Amino acid sequence: INRIMMMSTVDVCVIGAGLSGACIARNLASHNKSVLVLDARNRVGGRLLTAAAANADLGGADFGGAWIWPRSEPNMANLLQNLTIQTVPMHMDGISMAYIANGKRHVIPDGQAEMYAACGGGAIRVCGGASRVVSELLEPHSVRLGMRVTEIDYNDKKEVKIKCMTDKNNTNKNDHPTIIKCQAVVLAAPPKVLARTITFLPNLPKQKTESMIATPTWMQEYGKVAVSFPTNWWRQQRMSGISIDHVGAVATWWEACSGSEGDGNLPTLAGFVTEQGAAMLRKVICDDSSYLFEFIIESLKRVYGVDANAMGILESVASDNEVKAQGSSEQDGLIVTNGVITVSYKSWLEDDLTNAKDDTVVDFTCDYGDRDLQSSVEPLFFAGTETAAGAHGHMEGAVIAAERAAAEVAEYLSNCT
Ligand SMILES: Cc1cc2nc3c(=O)[nH]c(=O)nc-3n(C[C@H](O)[C@H](O)[C@H](O)COP(=O)(O)OP(=O)(O)OC[C@H]3O[C@@H](n4cnc5c(N)ncnc54)[C@H](O)[C@@H]3O)c2cc1C
Incomplete structure (x- = not known):
């Protein structure tokens, strides 16, 4: 039997407890939105690891x-x-x-x-x-670790369903998916990892998916x-x-x-x-x-x-x-x-939540921060340092991307009600 665990509904679900996701969560929580941050790892910080x-x-x-x-x-x-x-x-x-x-x-x-x-x-x-920065930004009660997002169903724009597996390596046949419902999602993780590992229902626009796949994660090698x-x-x-x-x-x-x-x-x-x-x-x-x-x-x-x-x-x-x-x-x-x-x-080369293994040639002429990487597909919003127009790749870029995405989500939610 494929048991599914349901979790409570939140306003915004943030995927990725790295610096970008942590800044978004802090920003939205200060605007009285209920926020849940999910990360596949068993720790917060992402590419900040001390x-x-x-x-x-x-x-x-x-x-x-x-x-x-x-x-x-x-x-x-x-x-x-x-x-x-x-x-x-x-x-x-x-x-x-x-x-x-x-x-x-x-x-x-x-x-x-x-x-x-x-x-x-x-x-x-x-x-x-540096991982201290992320720990200090995140409220522990708003984070769920060991939750690998595998599917995002946004057919119903008022109620997005996020499917997570608790077994990171997908080897446990008894692993039951957890479904989280929310009004908006912010994807704050390397674009290539997201495009390669999450099923979007419906598919993201073709041009956006191509941009995401063509963008190497900063420092992945x-x-x-x-x-x-x-x-x-x-x-x-x-x-x-x-x-x-x-x-x-x-x-x-x-x-x-x-x-x-x-x-x-x-x-x-x-x-x-x-x-x-x-x-x-x-x-x-x-x-x-x-x-x-x-x-x-x-x-x-x-x-x-x-x-x-x-x-x-x-x-x-x-x-x-x-x-x-x-x-x-x-x-x-x-x-x-x-x-x-x-x-x-x-x-980090061998870390599949940073470097989604594929045949893409690492090409530093790619357009970090281009419009396709940043553009929202409502109710989905995109952050993470690779999407930043300035200082992409750096922690500075992760913060810049977070501010942009948090503002987009806040405006979207205010138009929803
Ligand atoms: C070796 C190295 C040196 C660096 N040096 C510097 C430096 O000196 N200065 C500087 O400014 N920057 C540096 N950087 C870059 C800096 O670490 C990043 O810019 C920043 O940490 C990125 O934050 P982020 O939140 O955008 O992404 P990440 O930190 O990558 O966070 C994304 C999170 O999403 C999670 N995730 C991914 N897929 C899923 C999924 N399907 N479900 C659930 N969770 C998922 C990941 O586990 C991860 O925790 C360096 C990076 C590396 C690797």
Whole structure:
């Protein structure tokens, strides 16, 4: 028997508990609308994921979005100020390193590290990690996690029916769908993921669907590695923590947490893993995921030109310590701990709620924020950073898209009554 669970009717259902969905929910709730936010994951934040959320022993480094440029991103700057969230400038002072190949290591000339590390130009980050922004925006009672939306029936414009499955991987045959009824829906998730995974009844207009499928999710091919230490050895050695590596799996490194004055509970370095780096790491961890630890520590030694002693590893990794691995890079991060040092890795490339796997060639000439991505198909409205006309891809874009969509929904609902 295909049992269907019905849930209470709400004014607006928001699909996606990322930054964009959270801003919409907050905005509409402040206009006295009943709002329910659904997310397929078992956590809020979407592409904002802080390592500390996965494991309290990690230093609050961000696996996803991290940097904000307040000079050119006024919406994010205001949001952080309104939520009284503490931020810290990216640490650029000190010696920065570049590893070229065959043992060739250079000191990056003064002032040029910003160019290579991509976190220059006055970037700041959130103390304790960017996912805090989303947790502070959302009222826990208005969020249902582990709810994967599979179908939206908007044949009756006055009562949209949203079908959700609680089993994210769709493997449990006994998984009964839940139906949620509402007057309006905001889809605040990557357009490609929505178009590939949700059945719309009736179909969305052809041109809109094509635009959604042709829009790669911002940063979908990246991952991040974070390493937390008991001491901030790079600052002690007058290094910035910034480095570039032409050889290893992590292309650039930076200081993700200083580990002091409320900035994360442990000093942490983090770095980008490109698609090529992800292929390298896949080989490293395929037999035993705990191999990640040694592979990453060896690359840090090579890039910074320091030995295990200088990193504080010798005293903290006792030889009889077992290396413990938990989690996975496709989910909320693979976490490998040896003594008091932890190496963690999150791959967005392998995360199907960010990167809907298909044959579309990633094409950065596509029109982020074009009219087809933004346009509503009443009573359905579209947000998410990819739909933003300005600052698309960034957190700033997620906020801009949310404000536009929330205004559209508010106007639509006022015309309905
Ligand atoms: C590695 C990396 C580095 C980045 N660096 C920066 C940076 O430094 N600065 C910056 O500004 N931005 C950065 N970004 C981008 C930033 O993270 C995003 O702009 C922002 O988080 C997007 O928010 P969103 O709400 O639009 O989408 P998401 O965060 O993707 O939220 C969408 C949510 O929808 C859910 N969902 C999808 N499909 C369904 C479904 N069918 N049913 C239910 N739920 C569903 C997903 O689970 C997800 O939680 C980075 C991103 C990555 C991956």
